[in-house]
Amino acid sequence: xxxxxxxxxxxxxxxxxxxxxxxxxxxxxxxxxxxxxxxxxxxxxxxxxxxxxxxxxxxxxxxxxxxxxxxxxxxxxxxxxxxxxxxxxxxxxxxxxxxxxxxxxxxxxxxxxxxxxxxxxxxxxxxxxxxxxxxxxxxxxxxxxxxxxxxxxxxxxxxxxxxxxxxxxxxxxxxxxxxxxxxxxxxxxxxxxxxxxxxxxxxxxxxxxxxxxxxxxxxxxxxxxxxxxxxxxxxxxxxxxxxxxxxxxxxxxxxxxxxxxxxxxxxxxxxxxxxxxxxxxxxxxxxxxxxxxxxxxxxxxxxxxxxxxxxxxxxxxxxxxxxxxxxxxxxxxxxxxxxxxxxxxxxxxxxxxxxxxxxxxxxxxxxxxxxxxxxxxxxxxxxxxxxxxxxxxxxxxxxxxxxxxxxxxxxxxxxxxxxxxxxxxxxxxxxxxxxxxxxxxxxxxxxxxxxxxxxxxxxxxxxxxxxxxxxxxxxxxxxxxxxxxxxxxxxxxx
Amino acid sequence: xxxxxxxxxxxxxxxxxxxxxxxxxxxxxxxxxxxxxxxxxxxxxxxxxxxxxxxxxxxxxxxxxxxxxxxxxxxxxxxxxxxxxxxxxxxxxxxxxxxxxxxxxxxxxxxxxxxxxxxxxxxxxxxxxxxxxxxxxxxxxxxxxxxxxxxxxxxxxxxxxxxxxxxxxxxxxxxxxxxxxxxxxxxxxxxxxxxxxxxxxxxxxxxxxxxxxxxxxxxxxxxxxxxxxxxxxxxxxxxxxxxxxxxxxxxxxxxxxxxxxxxxx
Numbered sequence: 001x002x003x004x005x006x007x008x009x010x011x012x013x014x015x016x017x018x019x020x021x022x023x024x025x026x027x028x029x030x031x032x033x034x035x036x037x038x039x040x041x042x043x044x045x046x047x048x049x050x051x052x053x054x055x056x057x058x059x060x061x062x063x064x065x066x067x068x069x070x071x072x073x074x075x076x077x078x079x080x081x082x083x084x085x086x087x088x089x090x091x092x093x094x095x096x097x098x099x100x101x102x103x104x105x106x107x108x109x110x111x112x113x114x115x116x117x118x119x120x121x122x123x124x125x126x127x128x129x130x131x132x133x134x135x136x137x138x139x140x141x142x143x144x145x146x147x148x149x150x151x152x153x154x155x156x157x158x159x160x161x162x163x164x165x166x167x168x169x170x171x172x173x174x175x176x177x178x179x180x181x182x183x184x185x186x187x188x189x190x191x192x193x194x195x196x197x198x199x200x201x202x203x204x205x206x207x208x209x210x211x212x213x214x215x216x217x218x219x220x221x222x223x224x225x226x227x228x229x230x231x232x233x234x235x236x237x238x239x240x241x242x243x244x245x246x247x248x249x250x251x252x253x254x255x256x257x258x259x260x261x262x263x264x265x266x267x268x269x270x271x272x273x274x275x276x277x278x279x280x281x282x283x284x285x286x287x288x289x290x291x292x293x294x295x296x297x298x299x300x301x302x303x304x305x306x307x308x309x310x311x312x313x314x315x316x317x318x319x320x321x322x323x324x325x326x327x328x329x330x331x332x333x334x335x336x337x338x339x340x341x342x343x344x345x346x347x348x349x350x351x352x353x354x355x356x357x358x359x360x361x362x363x364x365x366x367x368x369x370x371x372x373x374x375x376x377x378x379x380x381x382x383x384x385x386x387x388x389x390x391x392x393x394x395x396x397x398x399x400x401x402x403x404x405x406x407x408x409x410x411x412x413x414x415x416x417x418x419x420x421x422x423x424x425x426x427x428x429x430x431x432x433x434x435x436x437x438x439x440x441x442x443x444x445x446x447x448x449x450x451x452x453x454x455x456x457x458x459x460x461x462x463x464x465x466x467x468x469x470x471x472x473x474x475x476x477x478x479x480x481x482x483x484x485x486x487x488x489x490x491x492x493x494x
Numbered sequence: 495x496x497x498x499x500x501x502x503x504x505x506x507x508x509x510x511x512x513x514x515x516x517x518x519x520x521x522x523x524x525x526x527x528x529x530x531x532x533x534x535x536x537x538x539x540x541x542x543x544x545x546x547x548x549x550x551x552x553x554x555x556x557x558x559x560x561x562x563x564x565x566x567x568x569x570x571x572x573x574x575x576x577x578x579x580x581x582x583x584x585x586x587x588x589x590x591x592x593x594x595x596x597x598x599x600x601x602x603x604x605x606x607x608x609x610x611x612x613x614x615x616x617x618x619x620x621x622x623x624x625x626x627x628x629x630x631x632x633x634x635x636x637x638x639x640x641x642x643x644x645x646x647x648x649x650x651x652x653x654x655x656x657x658x659x660x661x662x663x664x665x666x667x668x669x670x671x672x673x674x675x676x677x678x679x680x681x682x683x684x685x686x687x688x689x690x691x692x693x694x695x696x697x698x699x700x701x702x703x704x705x706x707x708x709x710x711x712x713x714x715x716x717x718x719x720x721x722x723x724x725x726x727x728x729x730x731x732x733x734x735x736x737x738x739x740x741x742x743x744x745x746x747x748x749x750x751x752x753x754x755x756x757x758x759x
Contacts (some may be wrong), residue, residue, distance in 0.1 A: 265712055265714070270726065300562055375751070424731070
């Protein structure tokens with residue numbers, strides 16, 4: 001994605017050269033990786049405050065020194081949106097934090113979000129040169145968050161440079177990470193972008209899914225207002241395919257459509273008792289709290305305040321749910337996962353935080369039945385004990401049942417977090433769209449163009465259930481491809 | 495923000511609102527519903543559309559005051575605004591010339607039945623409405639029902655209007671009198687359960703429009719799930735109308751009461 005020649009030219013600028021000379025690589029490597037300050041685990045397990053507190057300026061300046069400003073920055077290859085990582089870190093090193101933030105915004109529509117929720121340990125940081133030298137990776141994620149937070153707190157926002165308005169209207173369906181990232185890039189290219197959102201809040205999964213103790217809603221709102229300042233329009237409470245049709249969009253002059261409607265449909269396990277009251281999908285549980293504020297006194301939406309809560313699953317959504325249950329007063333908040341901790345898809349940091357907050361991990365257990373009381377409320381769950389067998393298609397060791405080994409435990413709330421499927425609501429409104437048997441939209445892998453030439457798609461509606469940053473990467477990729485296609489079309493007309 | 499153009503009390507606890515929503519008025523069909531949220535801290539509540547006018551760009555909603563959120567909606571006055579309104583949601587009613595259709599409704603379920611009666615009549619069905627309520631002044635929209643149907647049978651629990659008895663008795667009379675090809679039922683879950691049991695006995699195909707708890711209304715949360723023919727279905731995207739004979743109404747009633755103890759009245 002990145003232009004290597006341009007990157008090299010930038011790296012050769014005199015300020016970068018001087019900065020590199022100011023400290024020997026050996027000295028840079030000798031600096032130990034910064035530790036993120038966190039709220040005390042005892043306090044935070046009862047509070048909705050953000051757990052990670054961010055770096056201080058001193059910490060950030062010191063951490064920035066650890067980056068060697070490599071001639072071939074492999075970290076960038078690990079970033080789905082192609083953030084110019086060495087450049088922004090070197091700006092931090094010379095204490096030009098606002099310029100560092102500006103650098104981030106050249107490629108990322110949501111730096112304060114990415115700095116918080118990206119699995120950096122699997123992406124940019126996993127490719128850091130330090131790891132080859134038996135040293136810990138540069139804390140790229142923490143530095144990204146620092147620069148974005150610093151800019152926000154300073155109140156002096158930079159708006160990325162925009163190309164001249166070309167008057168071409170583009171529609172985006174869904175205001176989650178894929179949609180926002182696409183909208184940001186298209187606005188930079190000079191398009192008139194309108195984002196249609198089904199819910200009453202902008203942000204998609206960033207608002208309804210990820211809890212505030214991991215990603216405060218205010219942070220998301222600031223990133224959205226940046227996009228608004230770039231000219232992106234948002235229309236809430238509007239479902240394309242229901243409220244307005246695809247034809248309506250054409251009639252209103254939209255020339256391109258990007259579908260980023262996400263993977264909204266929660267999966268259930270189809271076991272006896274799963275429809276008892278008190279058995280919820282993680283989507284429902286988290287939406288009630290994150291989007292509707294059901295945990296707060298002033299709101300009308302109710303939620304179950306379970307004392308003995310079981311979350312089924314081992315992904316980030318399961319961790320978000322179990323830590324939420326703990327904060328809502330669960331005395332025993334359990335993760336029930338059919339494999340072992342090693343196979344858990346959740347981020348290492350989330351598992352660590354969960355353990356510190358007193359979450360009980362019941363690994364190698366799989367629910368097979370729920371039973372209720374006379375009112376139809378969940379009362380107990382039957383767990384099948386599992387053990388690990390041979391590796392399966394995913395490369396992880398397959399969980400197999402231990403015959404006859406079951407356990408019955410008391411629960412008053414169960415949250416099912418075993419994945420999501422694409423929501424057919426939007427795709428079904430686009431006849432001619434090629435959809436897989438899993439309900440994902442089939443696209444050209446390079447351009448993210450669908451079988452309908454003016455329609456592109458990205459994020460979970462294509463991937464089926466992935467991460468914020470991969471969705472954002474899709475947004476950028478689709479924007480670049482759509483821009484190129486439209487330009488070619490315009491040139492052919494001349 | 496959607497402006498309220500007209501407010502009318504249909505009975506002591508039932509309010510009819512005519513709301514500005516030109517896009518929904520244009521795209522909605524019989525059987526569709528919307529999600530309504532009042533105020534910043536309001537709950538998202540599903541309401542079936544009772545009527546729409548494409549000329550004025552308005553839709554009609556009928557709300558019964560039962561809990562905090564419905565009272566909040568009912569307390570809105572003419573020229574005030576509904577904070578959030580989204581739709582039309584769900585699948586539209588399957589309209590076809592079946593022959594003779596009995597529309598069995600009770601309570602506030604009468605309002606969403608109105609567009610179905612109208613659409614069924616338009617394609618040539620003989621439409622018989624059996625409308626029930628506890629007492630006379632809770633019978634709503636009678637004039638409108640008369641206008642669109644071939645016949646209307648009124649049932650009241652106390653006999654203060656029409657015949658004394660339950661909706662099921664009215665439906666049974668019609669079935670005993672003539673061949674019924676389809677029954678559509680909308681009302682409280684317990685009423686639909688008994689209508690369904692009755693029509694099953696007589697082998698009359700029956701469709702029930704379910705009104706369950708929802709949050710997003712677009713398939714995202716699964717709060718609305720019901721068991722239909724031993725399969726879990728989402729009322730918001732797979733429904734709201736299902737083959738009544740396959741619906742597990744007992745489970746549905748249990749799930750409707752799930753949050754009762756948490757509701758602040």
